[in-house]
Amino acid sequence: MARYVANRLAQAIMLLVIVSAIGFAILHLAPGGPLSQFAASAQMTQEDLDRVTKQLGLDRPLPIQYLDWFGRMLKGDWGRSYRDGEAVLSVISSHLGATLELMATATIIAVLLGCWIGVLGALRRYSLFDTLATVGAMIALSIPTFWFGLVTIYIFSVKLGWLPAGNRETVGDGSFLDLLHHLIAPALVLALVETAMWGRFMRSSMLEVIHQDYIRTARAKGMPEWRILTVHALRNALLPMITVAGLQFPTLLGGALVAETVFTWPGMGRLFLDSIGYRDYPVVMGILMFSATMVLIGSLLADIFYAVVDPRIRVG
Amino acid sequence: MTSAVLSTDQLAPGQAAWRRFRRHRLALAGAVIILILVLGSALGPYLLPFDDTYIDIMKRFAPPLSGAHILGTDELGRDVLARLMMGGRVSLSIGIVAMVIAMAVGIAVGAFAGFYGGVVGAVLMRLVDAVLCFPTIFLLLALAALTEPGLVTTTVLIAATAWMAVARVVEAQVRSLREREFAVAALAFGSSNLRIMFRELVPNAIAPIVVAATLNVAKAILLESYVSYLGYGIQPPAASWGNMLNNAQIYLTSAPWLAIAPGLAITLAVTSFNFLGDGLRDALDPRMNIP
Numbered sequence: 001m002a003r004y005v006a007n008r009l010a011q012a013i014m015l016l017v018i019v020s021a022i023g024f025a026i027l028h029l030a031p032g033g034p035l036s037q038f039a040a041s042a043q044m045t046q047e048d049l050d051r052v053t054k055q056l057g058l059d060r061p062l063p064i065q066y067l068d069w070f071g072r073m074l075k076g077d078w079g080r081s082y083r084d085g086e087a088v089l090s091v092i093s094s095h096l097g098a099t100l101e102l103m104a105t106a107t108i109i110a111v112l113l114g115c116w117i118g119v120l121g122a123l124r125r126y127s128l129f130d131t132l133a134t135v136g137a138m139i140a141l142s143i144p145t146f147w148f149g150l151v152t153i154y155i156f157s158v159k160l161g162w163l164p165a166g167n168r169e170t171v172g173d174g175s176f177l178d179l180l181h182h183l184i185a186p187a188l189v190l191a192l193v194e195t196a197m198w199g200r201f202m203r204s205s206m207l208e209v210i211h212q213d214y215i216r217t218a219r220a221k222g223m224p225e226w227r228i229l230t231v232h233a234l235r236n237a238l239l240p241m242i243t244v245a246g247l248q249f250p251t252l253l254g255g256a257l258v259a260e261t262v263f264t265w266p267g268m269g270r271l272f273l274d275s276i277g278y279r280d281y282p283v284v285m286g287i288l289m290f291s292a293t294m295v296l297i298g299s300l301l302a303d304i305f306y307a308v309v310d311p312r313i314r315v316g
Numbered sequence: 317m318t319s320a321v322l323s324t325d326q327l328a329p330g331q332a333a334w335r336r337f338r339r340h341r342l343a344l345a346g347a348v349i350i351l352i353l354v355l356g357s358a359l360g361p362y363l364l365p366f367d368d369t370y371i372d373i374m375k376r377f378a379p380p381l382s383g384a385h386i387l388g389t390d391e392l393g394r395d396v397l398a399r400l401m402m403g404g405r406v407s408l409s410i411g412i413v414a415m416v417i418a419m420a421v422g423i424a425v426g427a428f429a430g431f432y433g434g435v436v437g438a439v440l441m442r443l444v445d446a447v448l449c450f451p452t453i454f455l456l457l458a459l460a461a462l463t464e465p466g467l468v469t470t471t472v473l474i475a476a477t478a479w480m481a482v483a484r485v486v487e488a489q490v491r492s493l494r495e496r497e498f499a500v501a502a503l504a505f506g507s508s509n510l511r512i513m514f515r516e517l518v519p520n521a522i523a524p525i526v527v528a529a530t531l532n533v534a535k536a537i538l539l540e541s542y543v544s545y546l547g548y549g550i551q552p553p554a555a556s557w558g559n560m561l562n563n564a565q566i567y568l569t570s571a572p573w574l575a576i577a578p579g580l581a582i583t584l585a586v587t588s589f590n591f592l593g594d595g596l597r598d599a600l601d602p603r604m605n606i607p
Contacts, residue, residue, distance in 0.1 A: 018446035029462050054607070107561040135342065140584035142534065144541045147579035150565055158569050254453035258542065263566070272454065273546060288458050300545040 004307050012300045019296065020073065023289045024066050027281070075288065079282035083275075088286035093269060098168055099267035103256050105187040107245075110194030115241070117195070118202025119234065122210065133199060140196035145255050149189045149262035156185060166264035186263040190255050194248065201244045206237040237309050246302025250295045336599040343595020346588035353585055357404030366395035368402040369553045377571050388573045391563060397490045400577055402557035409538035409584065410471050410556075417475035418536070419529050422482025427513045429483070430490030441487060452477050453542055460548035470549045474539045481526050489521035523600035530593035536585045541582045557582045 044052075053059050074080075078088035083179045117137075121130040157165035164170070170178050200252030209215065210233050213264065218228045264270070268287060275283040307313045337343060337439070361368065364382070372393035380388040380396075387396035429440035447455075456477045463469050493499060494517060502512045537557075543549035544558025552559060557578045564575035 015442065015446050018442055019449050021340075022450075026458060026462065028388060029459075138590055139583070139587050142538070143540060143583050144545070144579065144586075146542065146545050147561060147575070147582065150561070150568060150575050150579065154568050154572055154575065155465050157461075158572075227542065250448070250451040254451040256453070257453055257457075261546065272457070276457060276548070279461070281462075284458055284461065288450065288454055291454050293453050295449045295451065 001307065004305055004313075008300060008303050012296055015296055016072075016293065019292045020070050020289065021066065023285060024069055026288070027069075027285050028062075058263050077122060078286045078289075081283050082280045083277075083278055083283075086230055089273070091283055092286055092290055094273045095268045096268065098134050099256055099260070099269060101183070102190060102259065102265060102267060103185055103252055105183055106190035106194055106255075107252065109187060109191040111241075113191070114195045114198025115202045115238070117199040119206050119229075119237070121199065121203045122206035122237075123229075125207065131204075133203075135201050137196035140192050143192070145193060145258045147260050148192060149186070149259060152185050152189055153262070166262075168266055186259045186265055189262070190252070190259040193255055194252060197251070198234060198241070198244065201241065204238065205240050205287070206233065209233050209237040212236075241307070242302050242306045242309070246299040249298040250291075253291050253294065317519065321322050323484040327390055332434065336556075340595035340598055342462055343599075346591035346595070349584060349588040351590075353404060353581070354408060360401035361398060361405075364395070364398050364401070367400040368394065368505055368555055370394060377460045377567075379571075380453040380573050387577050388561075388571075390574055391567060391571070396560075396574065396577055398435075399555040399560060400557070400581060402580065403557045403560055403578065406550055406554065406556040407537055407540055407582070410467070410474065410535045410540045410550075411585075411589075414471045414474040414478065415529055415532040417472065418479040418532055419482055419525070421475065422479040423486050423518060423525065425479070426483040426486025427490050427518055430487040431494060431509065431513050431517065433491065437487070437491075440483075444483050444487075447477075448480050448584040450477075452539065455544065456539060456543055457548060460543055465551055467550060467554075470540060470543060474536050474543075477539070478535055480534055482525075482532065485524050485528050486518070486521060489524060490517045493517045493520050498589065499531075526600060527593050527597045530589055530596055534589035534593065537582065537589070538586050557585075 034155065057065065058169060060068075076089055078092075079086055081091050117133050121133045124130055152163075153165045156163040164182050166182075168179065169183050170182075215228060215232055218232050219225075223232075253269075259265065260267045260269035261273055268291075270285065272287045274280075275287070356564075370387070374393065375389050376384070376391055376393040378385050378389040380386065382388065386394050387400065391400070424514075425444065427438055429437040429444075431437075436516055451589070456473055459473050459476065460469070463473070490513070497514060499516055502516050507516070540549055540556060542559070544556045545561045547559075547562060550556035550559050552562075559604035560578040561575060564578070567574055
């Protein structure tokens with residue numbers, strides 16, 4: 001087990017190095033490079049620019065600069081926002097809570113609903129329910145999330161007036177019920193794609209399990225059907241879902257960005273778009289690196305957790 | 317009855333695949349809808365008396381089916397149907413061209429990684445893994461913000477964020493095909509590595525490549541709609557399905573039709589390509605035929 005974890009950890013660290021190199025390359029792609037903020041200002045002469053370049057060490061060879069930048073990233077020094085001079089990491093962390101709240105709610109909805117649809121579809125394969133669920137999942141995966149958000153706002157906010165059209169809370173209220181009221185629409189919109197994915201994976205995982213020998217054995221022993229399903233089939237069918245959770249993480253993060261934009265949700269995705277609008281490159285790059293690191297850690301944790309609950313993985 | 321069953325076994329692979337594909341009704345429907353969308357976008361603007369960029373401020377916010385404008389007009393009095401058709405040209409072209417670029421890059425990277433394996437393969441595939449760590453929309457928006465927006469940039473950037481899945485598929489295929497007799501025979505024949513890769517191995521992996529290409533078009537159309545909706549893709553006055561929705565949110569209360577038509581067009585196109593890809597997967601992969 002320790003060897004498996006060490007192995008997987010080494011892989012993740014190597015990936016992090018490549019990811020950071022890509023991030024560094026993109027940063028230097030910015031018009032004017034890391035100095036774009038100063039280059040755009042009319043008060044800076046070429047002489048000033050040259051001096052700042054030297055002061056910031058931007059005249060050194062790129063590999064040295066990269067090592068320096070990577071070292072500072074590891075130490076938590078991610079630069080400062082052009083907008084208000086605040087440290088990038090603290091800007092990100094102040095918006096992270098809202099995003100995690102949205103993502104967690106959507107995931108809970110998607111896991112419960114998706115697993116239920118998937119299991120039922122697998123048990124009644126090719127039934128009307130299964131066909132509708134399969135076709136519905138494909139359509140759900142094809143709807144642009146932001147457009148589904150617009151339709152939701154139109155129906156439930158504009159027409160019916162049941163749900164607020166955006167924001168995380170009513171100014172001056174902010175009670176638990178008020179927060180919940182604001183959370184429903186964006187969480188459901190974000191959950192749509194996730195539910196479809198979970199349903200599809202759960203269905204195929206369940207189909208694989210219920211044709212296994214040990215299920216037939218359990219049936220032959222005369223075990224009641226509900227016990228076969230819950231204790232034997234479901235438990236094993238749920239195992240690969242751990243990997244799905246890891247794989248789905250980037251999509252979930254991307255979906256959160258879109259849902260936050262439509263519902264003016266004050267999270268990391270919205271911060272990302274605002275920062276792009278202000279050409280606030282340190283924050284843009286910070287969020288890009290932060291989200292990639294989150295994805296990396298997510299898949300690492302999923303793999304380790306899978307190995308903990310399923311001993312067959314560790315050996316291979 | 318019996319003879320019909322027997323004759324299935326004697327069908328050429330292509331015919332058998334076509335037969336399996338025909339059974340997949342949703343894939344057929346997808347193909348028909350794609351054809352209609354392509355023809356409508358290509359020929360429709362010639363049949364319509366309105367220009368997609370013609371501004372008629374006196375006729376702004378005309379609802380659908382009121383007078384000459386079938387789908388109504390937008391906030392500047394432009395005909396929504398004309399914009400939908402011109403937008404279709406842009407969105408569908410981006411979908412297909414981005415797919416072609418992504419396939420070229422993905423096939424090249426996958427073929428090299430799968431054929432050479434070892435250090436070359438490991439480095440290339442770790443690069444694929446690393447790019448996949450970035451959530452696609454974040455990466456696409458960051459790149460779009462750093463470059464000048466436009467048709468070419470948007471297409472290239474979408475391709476740049478979509479080639480990795482193809483590379484994975486091709487790498488796995490080439491790695492397993494490389495050990496097969498025909499590949500070893502080609503090697504013994506004295507064929508060059510490049511020739512074996514792209515004349516022997518890649519053509520034999522054509523089935524998963526075609527499926528990946530179809531699904532890739534769906535993904536590219538969806539990505540175009542995201543970046544253009546957020547304002548970093550196709551720039552007005554040119555229309556695309558994504559940027560038509562750009563202003564729709566502001567007028568959601570007063571003119572909801574502005575949001576409905578382009579959204580339905582995107583959903584229809586993406587769903588059709590996804591179903592088509594699904595049908596092709598079933599049709600081209602005989603192993604799926606057993607159950």
